[in-house]
Amino acid sequence: MVTRFFLNVILALAWCLLQDEISLRQMVIGFLVGLLAMLFFPRSFHQERRYFRKAALSVRLVFFFVKELLIANWTVVRQVLALKLAIRPGIVAYPLSLQNDVLITLLANMITLTPGTLSVEVSPDRQFLFIHFLDVADVEEEIRLIKDGFERHLLLIAQ
């Protein structure tokens, strides 16, 4: 799962700190050394199906997230600076497909970091994520955008 990839990234970062140099070169070396170190641990410790595929998907998710961040930031700046305040805020119940706690946390945090959306609460049965929107144009459309965006990426990683 994602946690293994994060562990590897953390190991790479630790390597960079040890070298007192954060650069792409040291990151790559650290990543490889970390991977090697993980191989020496008992299988149960880093057991992971299709590890490399998931690592690649995680990297893709990071790029997707940065893209979304830039677009959404621009939208919110426009809404705040518009001459006439034309927003329709509201809290929408978003039906979750994910069942994994770590991935739901990740999804909720990404939604909060993306301007214009803010996760308020997760229902205890993991059925809904309640999201506050700065501007709800169309409830169905907003839900679809997250489903096809962040959640689709996370579901691929969860498989």
Add this chain to the structure above:
Amino acid sequence: MQVPYLLDVLVSVLLLLGLFFLLTGTFGLLRLRDVYARMHATSKSTTFGVAGVVLASLLYLRYLGLSSGLKESLIVLFLFLTAPVGAHMIARAAYRAGVSLWQGGVVDDFKKWLDENR
């Protein structure tokens, strides 16, 4: 110490961009009507704004050899880790404390769900 022209421009652009986002965040805080909407303006623009300023400082100080840039990277990292958690907790606490949404809002599925499950 003399700094190359290109670096000067890059650092200035990053600073201005960061300050623009911070200013927009403050403006939104004053302009928007309820806690929830205000969280959007502050928590997000601030993340971007601070990231811009810190990045500018990283580039400048690294060039001058005064810093390796590790601390700045850690600031950005922790900012992106803590900002969403803080915003989420404030919004959640506000809702639980009974802070109502601005009347111009259109939907409140959360209230519906709470009513059904009580």
